[in-house]
Amino acid sequence: MADPFLQIEHIRKSFGPTTVVQDFNLDVGRGEFVSFLGPSGCGKTTVLRMVAGFEEPSSGRIVVAGKDVTRLKPNQRNVGMVFQAYALFPxxxxxxxxxxxxxxxxxxxxxxxxxxxxxxxxxxxxxFGDRYPYQLSGGQQQRVALARALAPKPKLLLLDEPLSALDAKVRVSLRDEIRMIQKELGITTIFVTHDQEEALSISDRIVVMYGGKAEQVGTPFEIYNRPATKFVANFVGTLNVLEGVVSDAAAGKVRISSQELSLKGKLNGSKTGDQLSLALRPEAIALGPKPGHDASLQGQIADVHFLGSVIRVRVGLGSGIVSLDTFNNSATPPPTVGDKTEISFSSNDLLVLH
Structure with missing residues (x-):
């Protein structure tokens, strides 16, 4: 990034003997919408609070528009913040x-x-200007909190899980509105969430955090389709993990539940006898052969769940089970539990987890 608007450089934060953020680095472009995604306690809100000025880093620095703001008070930073609790004056x-x-x-x-x-x-x-907060719904109160943060024309907009107190339908509607407003104003934004769907749907880039560190930074497409670590792969989206053993490293072959797959170019230096964890998204798997699929495994239908437009099928593969989704077709009945079946996929969709 040639000229980042926000620079977070080697930030670390400790509370007593406990380090909650470790050597965190991030450049954010002007007008970019970046989400911090991770489980509770991963450090994402602490980073946000350090950018806002509510927490002081133990080390490192924060630069906004070329100005070092690391030691400035919150009211000296020209930053707008929206909290999980609406924090309106009643x-x-x-x-x-x-x-x-x-x-x-x-x-x-x-x-x-x-x-x-x-x-x-x-x-x-x-x-609604003359109404009081108690006369508003939760979604309306959060809109007011957003307007209050934006009114002084801040350089940065920081949102700390602003939708977590709302019901599912309102969350979807409001997150789309937040993204629309952010694009309209062109304001650089950091959005903290533990909801993967939220982060994937509205972000330019996502920072997946775990244990006080950034596990991976990338676009939603990169984070979902090319996870860099086992944690990212398991945390973002539904994932099948197949445990295998390298049966012939030279030929790129891996054995999974007594069946062999060819994975040339994917073993990354693994040796014969090494154990591997292979990840495969449900949407990458088909029941039966399919054009473009060069890998297959034999199994048995373990479960079938009708979910309306989608049918979720679980297939037993000896020692493991994989899930896959197929579209509901009124002319084709779903598979029957206990039936023998074949699943197919492209070897390019298999990810070797580390």
């Missing part, structure tokens, strides 16, 4: 909440009123 109206930061900054009231009106239009609540 005694203030919607308009007063949105305009709070403008009032603190000393903006003249006519200018502040115009900006508040712009923000209420942006979040599609132009008629």
């Amino acid at each position: 005694n203030l109206t919607v308009a007063q909440n949105v305009g709070f930061g403008l009032k603190v900054a000393g903006m003249p009231k006519p200018d502040a009123d115009r900006r508040v009106a712009e923000m209420l239009n942006l979040i599609k609540l132009p008629e």
Whole structure:
């Protein structure tokens, strides 16, 4: 990245003897939407709070638009933040909440009123200015929190799991609105979530975190299709993991449940007798042969779950089980539990996990 807007350089954070963020590095481009994705306790919110100024790094530095802000207070950074809890002032109206930061900054009231009106239009609540937070739904309250963060025209927008308190349907709708608003304003954004679908659907890039470290940084396509570590592969999306043994390293052959596959070019220096974990996404597998599929395994139907448009099939392969999804076809009945079957896939879709 030639000229990053946000630079996080060798950030580390410890609380007493416990290190929660370890040598974290990231460059974010101007106008980019980057999600921090990972399980609870992985350090993603701590990194966000250090960027916001609510936590001070134990070491490392944070640079925004060429300016080192590492030791600056939150109100000196021109950063907007939206929290998981809406954190609205219950005694203030919607308009007063949105305009709070403008009032603190000393903006003249006519200018502040115009900006508040712009923000209420942006979040599609132009008629709600006189209401109080308790008169709003959860989704509406989070929209107001977003408008309040954006009103002072911050350089960065930081969102800390802003959708986790909402029901599923509202979450999907609001995340799409957040992305639309972010694109419209062109504001550089960091979004923290533990929801993989959220991160995959709205991000330019994703930082998958685990144990205080960035396991992998990449586009949603790269993170899903080419996971760099076993953790990323298991955390992002549904994954089948096949345990195998290299039966002939020179020929690139691996034995899985007494069946042999040819994986030339994928063994990465493994030797004959080495154990390997091979990952395969459910959508990469077909029941029976399929054009373009150069690998197959014999198995037995273990489970069949009808999910409407999709039928999820689990196939036993001796010592292991793989899941695959097929589209529901009213003219073709689903397979029967206990039937012998063949699954096929492209060897290019197999990932060797480390």
